[in-house]
Amino acid sequence: MKKKLLFAGAVLLMLGLSLWNWQQTSVQKAMLSQSGFVVSHDLKGSPQLLLDHSARRVAVIAIGDTREYDYAQIRQVRYEFDFSASGEVNHRLEIDLQNAPSARETILYPGDFEAEAALKQLLELAR
DSSP states (O other): OHHHHHHHHHHHHHHHHHHHHHHHHHHHHHHHHHTTOOOOEEOOTBTEEEEETTTTEEEEEETTEEEEEEGGGEEEEEEEEEEOTTSOEEEEEEEEESSSSSSEEEEEESSHHHHHHHHHHHHHHTO
């Protein structure tokens, strides 16, 4: 009985954190939209990668932080992966930037298919 109660509590905690994360991201997207950013493509990822193709801008939305870049600030985009100590594969896009507060943005993906699809779409659109 005690194990079931602990399990239910853990599930409720995870659901609560997921809801909070979704709410925070929704607020940041709304603020981005109010500033004139029109999301034309959602490349997902963590943090979330959004494109406004008509304005030629990219936005990276993390909890509590939104960063915007012009396509012209992107020097290079590449798909990278490595193995963690537990044997899991970490798939990500590495976006090298110029004339930006940060020299690189790292966007994590659950698998190679998702990361490579986002890479292909970003490279096609940011030409």
